[in-house]
Amino acid sequence: MHAPILDSHGRTASYMRISVTDRCNLRCTYCAGEGMEFIPHPKILRYEEILDIIALAEGFGVEKVRFTGGEPFVRLGFADFMIAAANRFPNVDMCVTTNGTLIGEHIEHLAKSGVRRMNISLDTMNRKKYEQITGRDKFDIVRENIDRCLDAGMTVKVNSVAMRGVNDDELPEFLEYAASREIDFRFIEFMPVGTETGWKDDLVWTADDILTEAQQLADLRPSVNGPKHGHGPARMYDIVNGKGRLGLISSYSNHFCATCNRLRITSDGFLRTCLFSDKVYKLRPALRNEKLGLDFVERIIRSAMRSKPIGYDLLRKMSANHGHDVCHTRMASIGG
Numbered sequence: 143m144h145a146p147i148l149d150s151h152g153r154t155a156s157y158m159r160i161s162v163t164d165r166c167n168l169r170c171t172y173c174a175g176e177g178m179e180f181i182p183h184p185k186i187l188r189y190e191e192i193l194d195i196i197a198l199a200e201g202f203g204v205e206k207v208r209f210t211g212g213e214p215f216v217r218l219g220f221a222d223f224m225i226a227a228a229n230r231f232p233n234v235d236m237c238v239t240t241n242g243t244l245i246g247e248h249i250e251h252l253a254k255s256g257v258r259r260m261n262i263s264l265d266t267m268n269r270k271k272y273e274q275i276t277g278r279d280k281f282d283i284v285r286e287n288i289d290r291c292l293d294a295g296m297t298v299k300v301n302s303v304a305m306r307g308v309n310d311d312e313l314p315e316f317l318e319y320a321a322s323r324e325i326d327f328r329f330i331e332f333m334p335v336g337t338e339t340g341w342k343d344d345l346v347w348t349a350d351d352i353l354t355e356a357q358q359l360a361d362l363r364p365s366v367n368g369p370k371h372g373h374g375p376a377r378m379y380d381i382v383n384g385k386g387r388l389g390l391i392s393s394y395s396n397h398f399c400a401t402c403n404r405l406r407i408t409s410d411g412f413l414r415t416c417l418f419s420d421k422v423y424k425l426r427p428a429l430r431n432e433k434l435g436l437d438f439v440e441r442i443i444r445s446a447m448r449s450k451p452i453g454y455d456l457l458r459k460m461s462a463n464h465g466h467d468v469c470h471t472r473m474a475s476i477g478g
C-alpha cells in the first residue's frame with residue numbers, strides 16, 4: 143500500500159470510474175447524440191492495462207471501481223472481464239453502469255459469479271419517449287432486464303436523467319414504478335457536459351423541485367437504512383407502503399465538489415480529475431512503455447491530483463465566459 147493520494151483541497155481519491163469503451167448502442171440526446179466519432183481500437187485500453195490501473199489504484203487507496211462507457215456491454219468479453227476483475231481485487235468494490243439493453247444473456251452468469259449489483263439507466267416510463275430520447279426501440283428489453291436482475295437476486299439502482307419538458311410530466315409513473323419493485327430509483331440532474339446536448343439552464347429539473355413535487359404525490363421519508371455499499375451523493379427517501387426508494391442526485395444545482403473522491407479514466411487511457419474540466423492527463427503511453435512502468439503512471443496521477451479543481455467554481459466561471467458550454471467532451475466519451 144502506497145501513501146493515499148490527497149489533492150490540494152484535502153480530498154482523497156477513493157473512487158475510480160473507468161470507461162471500458164466509448165462506443166454505445168444508444169444515442170441518448172443528453173449524452174452521445176447521433177454523429178459520434180469513435181476512437182480507433184488500438185487506442186482503447188486493453189483489459190490487462192485496465193487491470194494494471196486498478197492494481198495501482200488499490201495501492202493508493204481506491205476502494206471502489208465503477209465500469210462505465212459508452213456502453214460497457216458492447217465491448218467483447220466485458221462480462222467475463224468484470225468477473226475476473228472482481229475476483230482478482232476482492233477488496234475493491236467493483237460495479238457497473240449500463241443502459242441494460244445487452245445484459246440479458248449475462249445476468250445469470252454475473253449473478254452466480256458474484257456480480258450482484260447493477261446500475262441501469264432508464265429515463266422514461268414511456269416506450270415512444272424512450273425511442274425519442276435514446277434513438278432506439280429498446281424500452282421493453284430494458285424493463286425486462288431490470289426485472290430479471292431483481293429475480294437473480296441483484297441489487298438494482300435505476301438512474302434517470304431529470305429533464306424539464308422531457309420527463310418531468312412522468313413523476314406519478316416513476317413513483318409507481320419505484321414503489322412496485324425493490325429498486326433505488328434515482329434522478330440525476332441534467333448536467334452541462336458536452337457541447338451538443340442542447341443543455342440549457344431551464345432544462346434542469348432540480349432535485350429540490352423533484353422532491354417538492356414528489357411529496358405531493360407520495361408519502362416520502364428520509365431513508366435511514368443505507369444499502370450495504372452506500373449510495374454516494376444521492377439523498378434517499380423511503381416510499382411509505384412501497385417496495386423501492388426514491389433517490390435525488392443534485393449533480394448540477396448543488397454539486398458535491400467539496401467531498402468529491404472521484405477519478406475518471408477514459409477508454410483511451412486519459413485521466414480526468416474533474417467532470418467539469420476538459421483537462422486530461424495521458425496515461426496510455428506510460429502504460430504501454432515497459433521502461434516507464436506503473437511507478438511512472440502513479441507519478442502522473444499524483445501530480446494531476448495536486449491540481450484537481452473545484453468543479454463547481456469552474457462551472458460558474460466558464461458559464462459566465464462562454465455561455466453554458468463547460469466541459470466540451472461528451473459524457474459518452476468520459477463515462478458519466
Ligand code: SAM
Binds near residue numbers: 173212241261332
Ligand atoms: N451506457 C451506460 C448507461 O447508459 O448508463 C453508461 C454510460 S453513461 C455515460 C453513464 C451515466 O451518465 C448514465 O447514468 C447517464 O444517464 C449519465 N449521463 C449522461 N449524460 C448526462 C448528462 N448530460 N447529465 C446527467 N447525467 C448524464
